[in-house]
Amino acid sequence: MLQYFLKRLLSLGLSLVAASILIFLALEVVPGDPAAYMLGINAQEDTLNALREQLGLNGTILQRYLSWAGGLLVGDFGTSYTYRTPVSELIGERLWVSLPLALYALTLSTMIAFPAGIWAASRRGSLVDTGVMGVTQLGVAIPNFWFAMLMVLVFAINLRWFSAGGFPGWDAGFLAGMKALTLPAIALALPQASILTRVMRSSLLDTLGEDFIRSARAKGLTKGQAMWRHALRNALIPVLTIMGLQFSFLLAGAIIIENVFYLPGLGRLVFQAISSRDLIVVESVVMLLVFAVIVVNFAVDLAYALVDPRLRRRR
Amino acid sequence: MSLLTIENLSLTIHGTPILKDVSMRVEAGRILGVIGESGSGKSMTAFSVLQLLPHGAACCGRIELSEQDLLAAGEEELCGLRGKEVGMVFQEPMTALNPLQTIGAQVAETILVHERVSRAEAMTRAAEALRRAELPEEKFPLSRYPHELSGGQRQRVVIAMAIALRPKLLIADEPTTALDVTTQAQILALLKRLVSEDGMGLMLISHDLAVVADLADELVIMRTGEVVESGSAYHLFRNMQHPYSRALLQASGHVPERSGGAQEVPLLEVRNVVREYQTHLHGWWGKTTQFRAVDDVSFEIRKGESLGLVGESGCGKSTLTRAILGLEEVQKGEILFDGEPVIDEHHANREVRRRMQVVFQDPYGSFNPRWRVDRLITEPYHLLDAPPLGAARDEAIAEALENVGLSVDDRKKYIHEFSGGQRQRIAIARALIIRPDLIILDEAVSALDVSVRAQVLDLLADLGGKYGLTYLFISHDLSVVRSITERVLVMNSGRIVEEGPTDRVFDEPENDYTKQLVAAAPVLPADVA
Numbered sequence: 001m002l003q004y005f006l007k008r009l010l011s012l013g014l015s016l017v018a019a020s021i022l023i024f025l026a027l028e029v030v031p032g033d034p035a036a037y038m039l040g041i042n043a044q045e046d047t048l049n050a051l052r053e054q055l056g057l058n059g060t061i062l063q064r065y066l067s068w069a070g071g072l073l074v075g076d077f078g079t080s081y082t083y084r085t086p087v088s089e090l091i092g093e094r095l096w097v098s099l100p101l102a103l104y105a106l107t108l109s110t111m112i113a114f115p116a117g118i119w120a121a122s123r124r125g126s127l128v129d130t131g132v133m134g135v136t137q138l139g140v141a142i143p144n145f146w147f148a149m150l151m152v153l154v155f156a157i158n159l160r161w162f163s164a165g166g167f168p169g170w171d172a173g174f175l176a177g178m179k180a181l182t183l184p185a186i187a188l189a190l191p192q193a194s195i196l197t198r199v200m201r202s203s204l205l206d207t208l209g210e211d212f213i214r215s216a217r218a219k220g221l222t223k224g225q226a227m228w229r230h231a232l233r234n235a236l237i238p239v240l241t242i243m244g245l246q247f248s249f250l251l252a253g254a255i256i257i258e259n260v261f262y263l264p265g266l267g268r269l270v271f272q273a274i275s276s277r278d279l280i281v282v283e284s285v286v287m288l289l290v291f292a293v294i295v296v297n298f299a300v301d302l303a304y305a306l307v308d309p310r311l312r313r314r315r
Numbered sequence: 316m317s318l319l320t321i322e323n324l325s326l327t328i329h330g331t332p333i334l335k336d337v338s339m340r341v342e343a344g345r346i347l348g349v350i351g352e353s354g355s356g357k358s359m360t361a362f363s364v365l366q367l368l369p370h371g372a373a374c375c376g377r378i379e380l381s382e383q384d385l386l387a388a389g390e391e392e393l394c395g396l397r398g399k400e401v402g403m404v405f406q407e408p409m410t411a412l413n414p415l416q417t418i419g420a421q422v423a424e425t426i427l428v429h430e431r432v433s434r435a436e437a438m439t440r441a442a443e444a445l446r447r448a449e450l451p452e453e454k455f456p457l458s459r460y461p462h463e464l465s466g467g468q469r470q471r472v473v474i475a476m477a478i479a480l481r482p483k484l485l486i487a488d489e490p491t492t493a494l495d496v497t498t499q500a501q502i503l504a505l506l507k508r509l510v511s512e513d514g515m516g517l518m519l520i521s522h523d524l525a526v527v528a529d530l531a532d533e534l535v536i537m538r539t540g541e542v543v544e545s546g547s548a549y550h551l552f553r554n555m556q557h558p559y560s561r562a563l564l565q566a567s568g569h570v571p572e573r574s575g576g577a578q579e580v581p582l583l584e585v586r587n588v589v590r591e592y593q594t595h596l597h598g599w600w601g602k603t604t605q606f607r608a609v610d611d612v613s614f615e616i617r618k619g620e621s622l623g624l625v626g627e628s629g630c631g632k633s634t635l636t637r638a639i640l641g642l643e644e645v646q647k648g649e650i651l652f653d654g655e656p657v658i659d660e661h662h663a664n665r666e667v668r669r670r671m672q673v674v675f676q677d678p679y680g681s682f683n684p685r686w687r688v689d690r691l692i693t694e695p696y697h698l699l700d701a702p703p704l705g706a707a708r709d710e711a712i713a714e715a716l717e718n719v720g721l722s723v724d725d726r727k728k729y730i731h732e733f734s735g736g737q738r739q740r741i742a743i744a745r746a747l748i749i750r751p752d753l754i755i756l757d758e759a760v761s762a763l764d765v766s767v768r769a770q771v772l773d774l775l776a777d778l779g780g781k782y783g784l785t786y787l788f789i790s791h792d793l794s795v796v797r798s799i800t801e802r803v804l805v806m807n808s809g810r811i812v813e814e815g816p817t818d819r820v821f822d823e824p825e826n827d828y829t830k831q832l833v834a835a836a837p838v839l840p841a842d843v844a
Contacts, residue, residue: 125370211410217367218405219425219476220398222390229424230413309460310414 004305004312012298019290020072024065027279037277068283077284082276087284090269095288097167098258098265101181102250105188109246112193117200117239122227124205132197139194144253148187148260155183165262184261188253192246199242203235210234236307244300248293316382318343318516319364319484324376326356326363326540333359334540337376340533341484341516346507348531348548349520350563352764353735356540357520361486364518365401366393380484399429402477406489408470412461418445418472419457425479441479448475449505466628467498474505481513488520495627495791500835503530522764524567525794525837528552536560552843562766568839569769570798571776577620577801582753582785583639583671584615588648590634608634609645610809616753621779621786623800623817625793625832631809632789636757639787641668652753669698672746674739676758681742682730689726692716692745699749715744718781719774736767740774747778755787760795772799793836797821805829 035051036043052058059067071078077087120132156164162183170177207213208231216226255267262268266285273281305311319341326334334356341347351357362368364378366385378385380400385393397403405411412421422441426432432440442452448471461469470490477485487506491499507530510517521527527534528548535545536557544557555561590609608631616622626632637643639650641663650657652667672695675681682691689712696702703711713723719740730738739759746754756775760768776799778784790796796803796817803820805813805828813826824830 211405211407212413214367215403215405215411215473215476216413216424218365218397218403220394220396220428221424222394225428230416233415234413308415310462 005302008298008301012294015294016291019294020069020287021065023283023286023290024068027283028061068280072284072287078280080273080278080281082273082278083281087281090281091266091284091288094264094266094269096170097181097263098251098254098267100177101184101188101254101258101263101265102247104178104181104185105192105250106243106247108185108189109193109196110243112189113196113200116193116197117204118227118232120197120201121204121208122224129201132201136194136197139190140198142191144187144191145256145260147190148184148257151183151187152260165260167263181263184254184257184263187257187260188250192249196239196242196246200235200239203238204231207231207235233307237304240300240303240307244297247296248289251289251292317341318381319518320377320379321360321364322377322379324360324363324374324378326359326368327373328369329371332540333372334363337537337540337542339535339542339545341518342533343483343516344510344514345532346510346517346519346530348527348534349518349537350522350524350527350534351537352522352563352766354539355537357537358488359540360537361403361488361518361520364484364486365397365403367397395429398425398477398482399480400482401484401486402480402482404470404473404477404485404487404490406492408466408473408493411473412469414461417458417460418450418455418464419459422457422472422475422479425476429480441475444475444479445472447478447509448472449501450475465498467494467502470494470498470502471505474502474509478509478513478515482515484516484518485509486518486520489522490519491526492522496793496837497627497831497835499526499837503837506530523837524564524765525839528839528843529837536563552840564839564843566766566769568794569765569772571769571773573621573776573799574780577617580618581615582618582620582653583787584651585635585639586613586649586651588612588635588638588645588650590631590638590643590645607809609638611648612806612809612811613648614804614811614814616785616787618752619779619783619785620802621788621800623796623803624787624789624806625791625796625803626806627791627832630806632806633757635806636673636755636787636789639755640671640673665698669695669749670751671753671755672749672751673755673757674742674746674759676761679735679738682738684730687727687729688716688741691730692741692748694745695749711748715748718747718778719744720770734767736763736771739763739767739771743771743774743778747782750782751784753785753787755789757789758791759788761790761792768795775799793821793833794838805832 035048035057039047039051049058057064068078075088077091079085080087080090083090116132116136120129123129152164155161162179167180168176204227208227210231213226213230216230217223221229251266254265255271257263258265258267259271266288270282270285272278273285317340321340322338324334324337325332337356337360339347339349339360349357349360359368363374364380364385366374366388368374374386376386380396383396385396388396412418419438419441422444423434423437426437426440427434438457442457445455445457446452450468450471455464455468461472464472474490485506490506491502494502503526506517506519509515519527519531531548533546534548534551536543536559538559544551544555544560551560552564555564588609589607589611591605591607593605610631612631612635624632624635634643638645639657641657644658644661652670655664655667657664657667692712692715693702693708702708712726716723716725721737721740721744725733730741733741742759760771763771772795775786779786786799788796788800800817802815803817804811805820805826807828813820813824813829820829821833824833
C-alpha cells in the first residue's frame with residue numbers, strides 16, 4: 001500500500017513538472033508582447049525595454065522558466081501586468097468563489113447521479129429506467145451555458161427567486177453566498193450528473209451480471225441485498241474514474257458559466273487576463289487548474305486502492 | 316420420500332422453450348449426476364430448483380424439496396431456503412467470489428443472512444466451514460482476498476459458502492470444469508466426503524461422463540431440454556438404451572483413425588530453452604526476482620509426427636508455445652524449425668513463421684467479430700511475399716472451407732453466425748490456408764462438447780494424413796492427448812519431466828508427477844470404455 005502511494009506520488013510530481021513546462025512553452029509561442037500591450041502603440045523603445053526588464057521578460061527562456069517555476073514552489077506567482085498586484089492575491093480571492101462552486105456542482109451531480117443510476121439499474125427495462133435514460137440523454141445534449149441562461153430567465157427574471165448574476169461575497173453570509181452559487185452550480189452539474197448517471201447505471205448493470213452476484217443470491221440474499229452489499233462497491237470503480245475526470249470539467253466549464261453569471265471566479269479572471277495579454281496571470285491560473293486536476297486524479301487513484309484490495313498489492 | 320423431486324418441469328424464457336417435461340429425483344445422502352452437452356438445459360434445471368432464473372422465465376410442473384413446493388413458494392420463502400436448505404457451487408471459481416471482500420466475510424455472510432448471530436460467531440463458524448472444505452485457518456486466514464488464492468482454493472471457498480449451514484441439498488454445476496486434473500480429483504473427493512458426512516443430497520452437473528461415472532449413484536442424461544435416459548449409474552453405463560446416450564459415450568472415448576506416420580527427420584528442434592520473467596515482490600522499490608517459466612527444455616518433433624504436451628496451468632506450456640511461434644525471445648537455448656532459427660535478429664523469422672500456424676482454445680475470442688470469414692481465414696497471407704489474389708484467392712478460400720467441412724457459401728458470413736465447433740473449424744481453415752508444415756493446437760478442443768470434439772479430432776486426423784501435417788497438441792486433457800498423439804511430453808514447473816510413446820507414458824508412468832496426473836484423470840469404468 002505504501003509503495004503504491006509513493007509511486008502515485010512520484011508520478012504526481014513528474015506530471016506537475018511536465019505540465020509547467022508545457023504551459024510555459026505554450027504561452028511563449030503566443031504572439032503579442034505584454035509590455036507593448038500595456039504601454040500602447042506610441043510607447044518609446046527604451047520605456048518598453050525598461051518595462052520588459054521590470055516584468056522579467058528579458059533573459060533566456062530557461063532563466064525565465066526557472067524564475068517562474070521557482071516562484072511557484074514558494075507560493076510566489078509573480079505580479080500581474082495589468083492589476084499590478086501579486087497574482088497569488090488575485091487567485092486567492094477568486095478561488096473562494098470557484099472552488100466552492102466546483103464542489104457544490106460536484107456534490108449536486110453526485111447526489112443526483114448515484115440514486116438515479118441505482119434506481120434505473122435496479123429496474124432495468126422498466127418505465128423508470130427508460131425515463132431516467134431519456135432525461136440524461138437530454139442532459140448530456142443541452143449546452144450548459146444555454147441551460148444557464150434559461151434558468152436565469154425562469155428563476156431570476158420571471159420568478160425572481162434568485163438574482164441573475166453577481167456574487168455578494170462570503171461576508172454577506174454563508175447562505176447568501178450559497179444562494180448566489182446555486183443557479184451556476186445547477187448549470188454546471190446538469191451535464192455531469194447526466195453522464196455520471198449513465199455510467200453508474202451501466203457499471204451497476206455489468207456488475208449485477210457477474211457470477212458473484214449469482215453466488216450471493218444462492219446464499220439467500222435478496223436482489224436488493226445482493227446489490228447493496230456486493231454490486232455497488234464493485235460498480236464504483238469506473239464511476240470514480242469519471243468523477244475524477246469531471247472535476248476538471250467542472251473547473252474548466254466554470255470559465256463559461258462564471259461569465260454567464262458574472263461571478264468573480266478564476267474563470268472570469270483567466271478570461272480577462274487572456275484578453276489583456278496578462279500572461280503571468282494566465283500561466284498561474286492554468287497551472288493551478290492543472291495542479292487541481294492532477295491532485296484530484298491522485299486522490300482517485302488512492303480511492304481505487306481503498307475500494308479494491310487487488311490494487312493495494314500491485315506494483 | 317425423495318429429498319428433491321422434479322416432475323414434468325417445463326421452462327420457457329421469453330416464450331422460447333428451454334426445458335420440456337424434465338423429471339428427476341435426488342435422495343438424501345446420494346449423488347445424482349446430470350449429464351448433457353451445452354444447450355441441454357442441465358444448468359437451467361439447477362437454476363429452476365433455486366428459482367434463480369433469468370428475466371422472462373416461466374416454469375410449470377412440480378419441484379418439491381422435502382415436500383415443500385418450490386414453484387409455489389414466494390420470493391421471501393425462497394430466500395430463506397437458498398443457502399440454508401439448498402447450497403450451490405458454480406463452474407467458474409475465478410469469478411464466483413466478490414473480489415472486494417475477504418473470504419471469511421463471504422462465508423460468514425451465508426450464516427448472517429439466515430441466523431441471528433454475532434459477527435464474531437459467524438466468523439468462527441465460517442472458519443469451521445472453510446476447514447471442512449480443506450482450507451484450514453492456519454494456512455488460509457479468513458482475511459485473505461479471493462485474488463490471493465488459486466482456482467482450486469477459490470472453489471473450496473465457494474463450497475464452504477454453500478455448506479456453511481449444512482444444507483440438505485447441494486447443487487454443483489460443472490464444479491471442476493475450469494480446474495486442472497489433480498485439483499479436479501481433490502474437489503470431487505471433497506464433495507463425495509461431504510455427502511457421506513452430512514447425509515446431504517448432491518446434484519452434480521457435468522458435461523464429462525468420466526467425471527460423473529466415478530461418483531454418481533444415479534444418472535440423468537439430458538439433451539436439448541429433455542431427459543433422454545435416467546437410472547442407476549452402474550446399470551445405465553452398462554446398458555444404455557437411447558442412441559444419444561450411446562453416441563455420447565462413444566464420443567467421449569473416441570479415437571480418431573490416423574494415417575501416415577512420423578519420418579525420422581526432425582522438423583522442430585527445441586534445445587535447452589530457458590525463458591524467465593521478472594516478478595516484482597513487495598517492498599520498497601519492488602525487489603525483482605526471476606521466475607523460470609521454461610527451465611532448460613529440449614525436445615524435437617519429427618516430420619509428420621503428432622506430439623502431445625500435457626501439464627497443468629502454470630507449468631509453462633503457453634510460454635513454450637509463444638517461444639516456438641517466435642512471439643517471444645528466449646534467454647537461453649535455441650529453437651530451430653527445419654534447421655532455421657525461429658527468431659532472427661530479435662524478430663520472428665518470416666521464412667519459418669509461414670510454415671507454422673496455431674489454433675487456440677477460445678473459438679469465440681480468437682476472431683475479429685467485424686470481419687467476414689473470407690477475410691478471417693486469409694489473415695495468414697500477410698506472411699507470404701506474394702499472396703494469391705483474385706480467382707486464386709477465392710479458390711484457396713473455397714478449398715480451405717471445404718477441407719474443414721464447411722461450405723463455400725459460408726465465406727461471406729460473420730463469426731457470430733457459427734456454433735462453437737464450426738468456429739473451431741474456421742480456426743483450422745485459417746491455420747491451413749497457407750499450407751503450413753506444423754500446426755500447434757493449444758487446447759484447441761478443450762472448450763468443445765464431446766460429440767463436437769470427436770468430429771474435430773477426426774477432422775484433424777484426416778487433414779494430417781492428407782497434407783502430411785505435423786501436430787503439436789497442447790492440452791490439460793489426458794484422454795484427448797491419448798487419442799490423437801503417438802508421443803507425449805509431460806511438463807511440470809517449467810521442466811519436461813517425462814517423455815515417451817503416449818501409450819507407454821499413460822499406462823506405465825515413471826515420473827512421480829506423471830503418476831499423479833494419470834491417477835487423477837477421471838476415467839470411465841473399465842468394463843464400459
